[in-house]
Amino acid sequence: MKNHTLLTDFYQLTMMNGYLKNGIHNDVVVFDLFFRKNPCDNSYTIIAGIEQVIDYIENLSFNEEDIQYLRTLKLFDEVFLEELKNFKFTGSIYAVEEGSIMFPQEPVVRVLAPCFQAQLIETALLNIINFQSLIATKASRVCEAAGGDPVFEFGLRRAQGPDAGIYGARAAYIGGCAGTSNVLAGKMFNIPLSGTQAHSWIQKFDTELEAFRAYASIYPDSCLLLVDTYDTLKSGIPNAIKVFQELRAKGHEPLGIRIDSGDIAYLSKEARRLLRSAGFGNIKIVASSDLDEGTIHSLKMQGAEITGWGVGTNLITSKDCPALGGVYKLSAVEENGQLTPKIKISENPEKITNPGYKKVIRIYNEDGYAEADLIALDDEEIDTNKPLTIFHPLYTWKKKTFYNYSIRDMLVPVYVDGTLLYNRKTAEEIKGYTKKELSSLWPEYKRLNRPQLYKVDLSERLWNLKNDLVNKRRDGE
Amino acid sequence: MKNHTLLTDFYQLTMMNGYLKNGIHNDVVVFDLFFRKNPCDNSYTIIAGIEQVIDYIENLSFNEEDIQYLRTLKLFDEVFLEELKNFKFTGSIYAVEEGSIMFPQEPVVRVLAPCFQAQLIETALLNIINFQSLIATKASRVCEAAGGDPVFEFGLRRAQGPDAGIYGARAAYIGGCAGTSNVLAGKMFNIPLSGTQAHSWIQKFDTELEAFRAYASIYPDSCLLLVDTYDTLKSGIPNAIKVFQELRAKGHEPLGIRIDSGDIAYLSKEARRLLRSAGFGNIKIVASSDLDEGTIHSLKMQGAEITGWGVGTNLITSKDCPALGGVYKLSAVEENGQLTPKIKISENPEKITNPGYKKVIRIYNEDGYAEADLIALDDEEIDTNKPLTIFHPLYTWKKKTFYNYSIRDMLVPVYVDGTLLYNRKTAEEIKGYTKKELSSLWPEYKRLNRPQLYKVDLSERLWNLKNDLVNKRRDGE
Numbered sequence: 003m004k005n006h007t008l009l010t011d012f013y014q015l016t017m018m019n020g021y022l023k024n025g026i027h028n029d030v031v032v033f034d035l036f037f038r039k040n041p042c043d044n045s046y047t048i049i050a051g052i053e054q055v056i057d058y059i060e061n062l063s064f065n066e067e068d069i070q071y072l073r074t075l076k077l078f079d080e081v082f083l084e085e086l087k088n089f090k091f092t093g094s095i096y097a098v099e100e101g102s103i104m105f106p107q108e109p110v111v112r113v114l115a116p117c118f119q120a121q122l123i124e125t126a127l128l129n130i131i132n133f134q135s136l137i138a139t140k141a142s143r144v145c146e147a148a149g150g151d152p153v154f155e156f157g158l159r160r161a162q163g164p165d166a167g168i169y170g171a172r173a174a175y176i177g178g179c180a181g182t183s184n185v186l187a188g189k190m191f192n193i194p195l196s197g198t199q200a201h202s203w204i205q206k207f208d209t210e211l212e213a214f215r216a217y218a219s220i221y222p223d224s225c226l227l228l229v230d231t232y233d234t235l236k237s238g239i240p241n242a243i244k245v246f247q248e249l250r251a252k253g254h255e256p257l258g259i260r261i262d263s264g265d266i267a268y269l270s271k272e273a274r275r276l277l278r279s280a281g282f283g284n285i286k287i288v289a290s291s292d293l294d295e296g297t298i299h300s301l302k303m304q305g306a307e308i309t310g311w312g313v314g315t316n317l318i319t320s321k322d323c324p325a326l327g328g329v330y331k332l333s334a335v336e337e338n339g340q341l342t343p344k345i346k347i348s349e350n351p352e353k354i355t356n357p358g359y360k361k362v363i364r365i366y367n368e369d370g371y372a373e374a375d376l377i378a379l380d381d382e383e384i385d386t387n388k389p390l391t392i393f394h395p396l397y398t399w400k401k402k403t404f405y406n407y408s409i410r411d412m413l414v415p416v417y418v419d420g421t422l423l424y425n426r427k428t429a430e431e432i433k434g435y436t437k438k439e440l441s442s443l444w445p446e447y448k449r450l451n452r453p454q455l456y457k458v459d460l461s462e463r464l465w466n467l468k469n470d471l472v473n474k475r476r477d478g479e
Numbered sequence: 480m481k482n483h484t485l486l487t488d489f490y491q492l493t494m495m496n497g498y499l500k501n502g503i504h505n506d507v508v509v510f511d512l513f514f515r516k517n518p519c520d521n522s523y524t525i526i527a528g529i530e531q532v533i534d535y536i537e538n539l540s541f542n543e544e545d546i547q548y549l550r551t552l553k554l555f556d557e558v559f560l561e562e563l564k565n566f567k568f569t570g571s572i573y574a575v576e577e578g579s580i581m582f583p584q585e586p587v588v589r590v591l592a593p594c595f596q597a598q599l600i601e602t603a604l605l606n607i608i609n610f611q612s613l614i615a616t617k618a619s620r621v622c623e624a625a626g627g628d629p630v631f632e633f634g635l636r637r638a639q640g641p642d643a644g645i646y647g648a649r650a651a652y653i654g655g656c657a658g659t660s661n662v663l664a665g666k667m668f669n670i671p672l673s674g675t676q677a678h679s680w681i682q683k684f685d686t687e688l689e690a691f692r693a694y695a696s697i698y699p700d701s702c703l704l705l706v707d708t709y710d711t712l713k714s715g716i717p718n719a720i721k722v723f724q725e726l727r728a729k730g731h732e733p734l735g736i737r738i739d740s741g742d743i744a745y746l747s748k749e750a751r752r753l754l755r756s757a758g759f760g761n762i763k764i765v766a767s768s769d770l771d772e773g774t775i776h777s778l779k780m781q782g783a784e785i786t787g788w789g790v791g792t793n794l795i796t797s798k799d800c801p802a803l804g805g806v807y808k809l810s811a812v813e814e815n816g817q818l819t820p821k822i823k824i825s826e827n828p829e830k831i832t833n834p835g836y837k838k839v840i841r842i843y844n845e846d847g848y849a850e851a852d853l854i855a856l857d858d859e860e861i862d863t864n865k866p867l868t869i870f871h872p873l874y875t876w877k878k879k880t881f882y883n884y885s886i887r888d889m890l891v892p893v894y895v896d897g898t899l900l901y902n903r904k905t906a907e908e909i910k911g912y913t914k915k916e917l918s919s920l921w922p923e924y925k926r927l928n929r930p931q932l933y934k935v936d937l938s939e940r941l942w943n944l945k946n947d948l949v950n951k952r953r954d955g956e
Contacts, residue, residue, distance in 0.1 A: 006663065008666055009644065010661075010663075011633070011636070011674055012660050012665070012672040012673060013660065013674030014674075015662065015674075016675055016676065016698065017679070019697065020697050020698075021683075023697045024697075068666070071665075071666040077698075077701075117679075117683060121679065124636070125635050125636050126641070128636035128637070129636050129637075129638055129640065129641060130641070132636065133638070133643075158488060158602050158606055159488070159601070159605035159606055159609065159805075161606055162613075162638070162639035162642075162647070162802075163606065163610045163640065163642035163645075163646050163647070164483055164606060164607070164642050165640035166610075166640045166642065166643050170639070183488040183490065184486070184489075185485040185486070185487050185488070185489050185492065186485035188489070188548075189545070189548040195489040195552065197489030197490030197492075198490055198493055199497070200494065200598075201808075202494070202510070202594075202809040203497065205809045205812075206498075206503070206812060216497060216501050217497055219500075220496065220500045221497075224554075231823065231824075232952065263825060263827070315802045315804070319802050320801075321801055324797075324801035325639075325798065326637075328636075331678075331679070332678070332679040332682045332683065335682075346678055346682060347708075347710070348740060349741055
């Protein structure tokens with residue numbers, strides 16, 4: 003992990019200097035990191051990147067070169083630069099467990115720290131979590147469309163830079179992908195690798211048949227052939243069958259074929275027919291041609307004979323929605339040892355923030371299905387022996403009462419007073435956890451088009467606090 | 480720069496091993512890196528990332544940890560791993576100068592190297608050039624819409640990971656942006672930084688006026704105030720005017736205001752009116768609210784009183800088109816000391832590659848305007864004392880003859896036989912070069928909507944070669 007201490011917006015530094023000069027840099031504040039809208043019209047977002055946030059915090063340190071650079075800007079004095087030299091994160095961060103399923107408006111990371119520190123880390127936290135959560139969520143949609151077939155992340159060449167390829171592969175794996183083509187991501191996160199040969203391999207030989215034979219001779223037990231370099235049905239499949247027969251004669255079973263262009267529905271059905279009549283009916287057919295969840299869904303509906311999906315550009319960039327709009331908003335300021343709730347008003351009611359030091363409670367029914375979430379103040383207690391009534395924050399007459407339910411506090415400690423408490427997991431463990439999270443959602447929330455919206459309500463105390471602050475602010479200013 | 484040797488697709492390694500086992504790993508091949516479509520319906524693409532390609536090549540080396548990881552995959556033998564340990568790039572790379580304006584189908588990077596080497600580097604080259612070229616081009620569109628007003632890149636928090644923020648800021652600067660909020664990019668590439676304060680600064684104080692005063696007291700000569708935290712016209716502007724008057728009384732001139740939400744057209748005009756009547760008619764008004772080239776164009780048409788533009792998400796992700804589809808295709812193979820042209824056929828005629836070892840020639844008229852490009856074989860010579868007739872590769876009756884013209888070879892040596900020959904430039908120099916490149920394009924190519932398409936033709940020799948190979952392949956297979 004690179005030192006990303008300067009990976010921040012310049013205004014964080016001008017503000018930090020401003021806090022210092024005003025003598026308020028040690029004032030403790032609370033920031034919530036949350037998003038307002040799920041990506042890709044999905045009904046949920048898988049939160050990923052928590053462990054990279056930890057890597058970032060652990061490596062926070064302004065080195066001599068950083069300080070020297072800032073000095074050249076001629077805006078900051080030595081007192082401020084000295085403070086940066088001694089920078090150390092001493093605050094507390096609560097966050098959801100990596101791989102958790104979360105919903106709009108819910109704090110997914112909560113920072114309580116001196117404003118000097120909380121301000122610096124805003125940009126990197128958003129950068130890391132916005133991207134990985136976006137790709138994990140997109141991957142989850144693609145895997146949902148594939149309906150259990152393995153999906154392989156193939157997007158490195160079109161990813162938005164090296165990190166996007168690396169951390170995108172990680173997020174895609176967490177979101178449900180079976181593997182990646184990205185060797186570095188495979189190494190860093192122990193993600194299964196996938197890949198055989200490209201068109202250039204086929205072209206390098208005088209004929210396609212020669213190219214197939216050369217590949218089969220080296221990888222007799224994992225022979226998967228790319229059949230669309232010249233003509234899939236007239237050349238690729240007949241040549242593949244020839245080589246598969248030769249392999250079988252030597253006691254090896256071929257793995258399959260890959261189709262990378264053309265009408266995948268038609269070609270895959272024809273390919274399957276030809277392969278079946280040659281005695282290779284059960285081999286894998288992998289498709290990889292500008293796929294996304296919509297195309298995969300459509301191909302499945304058309305009866306395409308595909309058993310595995312290689313998904314590139316549209317997954318690694320989340321092409322139809324390439325940014326998750328996570329924000330980081332001040333929600334409280336410590337004054338005389340007490341946290342005073344703060345609010346940000348907007349003409350757009352959706353953009354009015356939820357004030358105070360808050361938590362997120364998930365309500366499960368007896369069968370373990372998630373029924374609703376409640377954003378509440380951190381010191382609120384819920385007695386699960388009593389019925390719990392929640393209400394819509396806007397249409398307050400929309401109510402729901404739970405009788406037999408259990409609850410779960412979604413935010414867990416990552417740092418407390420600067421000490422790391424989070425237990426890291428392997429990418430595979432996080433992927434397993436996400437799978438479990440998804441199994442707690444009704445299918446209606448998981449469908450690709452127009453999913454049911456999950457309920458996220460405010461506790462009565464929080465709702466009252468918010469309304470009081472809005473009214474005070476609108477009357478007062 | 481990290482060591483990105485493993486930043487490659489797994490199939491590159493399985494193919495490299497395959498070439499080695501077949502004893503053909505030292506066969507020299509030619510790959511062209513090109514794209515088929517400009518991003519965002521633009522008529523040109525600014526090529527960026529060449530210097531990061533060099534960083535990548537310079538750092539290519541499989542270390543012990545990489546080898547050990549590959550060993551665990553149980554697919555490769557020690558002979559192959561030994562070959563990797565000794566890996567060194569010894570080939571030749573020609574590329575356009577960074578910041579050049581290029582068009583679909585044109586080789587922008589040309590690699591001539593043993594196939595063992597040329598294959599490994601494909602993925603990283605595409606990753607680096609696809610992303611930076613995309614963002615440089617998008618930035619150029621945004622700056623075109625801003626019509627000379629400074630545009631600031633503010634997207635780090637929404638970028639697709641740290642590298643996307645860092646190299647995206649670099650590309651945006653090359654494409655025409657005046658600065659970035661990204662401090663690390665500022666340090667790495669000496670890009671001017673921009674940034675003042677966020678809503679959290681305003682919220683941190685008891686009142687907006689207090690927050691403005693605190694900021695002005697520290698930055699009296701660069702005081703730019705964010706006016707939309709509570710109510711832009713009722714609170715933000717009046718408070719800003721108060722503080723600006725206090726500043727002026729102390730002999731300082733305020734810099735301006737920033738509006739980050741609401742109806743920018745209306746608010747900016749009203750803000751200008753209020754500021755003017757208070758004697759601050761000439762201060763800057765910066766807008767930053769989900770902007771892109773379309774919105775900026777529309778705001779300008781509406782007479783919005785904006786003098787500078789902060790552009791985030793839509794620029795750093797190129798939201799409407801988040802990937803440039805650059806590809807890397809085999810175009811020739813050395814056989815008995817001769818380069819034999821190779822072609823990749825496709826049912827889609829657009830996807831048939833141009834064979835052979837090629838160059839790109841730009842034709843300029845007497846006034847220095849670019850008139851057309853010609854893709855030709857590398858050994859073709861053009862005598863500029865004679866007229867030059869070019870023809871459309873599909874509608875061959877569409878011809879054009881040039882009489883007084885000059886030509887320029889777009890590909891320059893980056894590596895020759897493994898030796899680096901490229902002269903690195905500062906980001907500012909590249910930005911200057913791109914500006915010059917843009918000035919050689921007629922305005923009709925630069926308009927945002929439905930621009931004129933620039934002519935890219937094939938030389939007669941290349942056209943004949945391509946047709947011969949297509950016919951041979953279609954008849955033969």
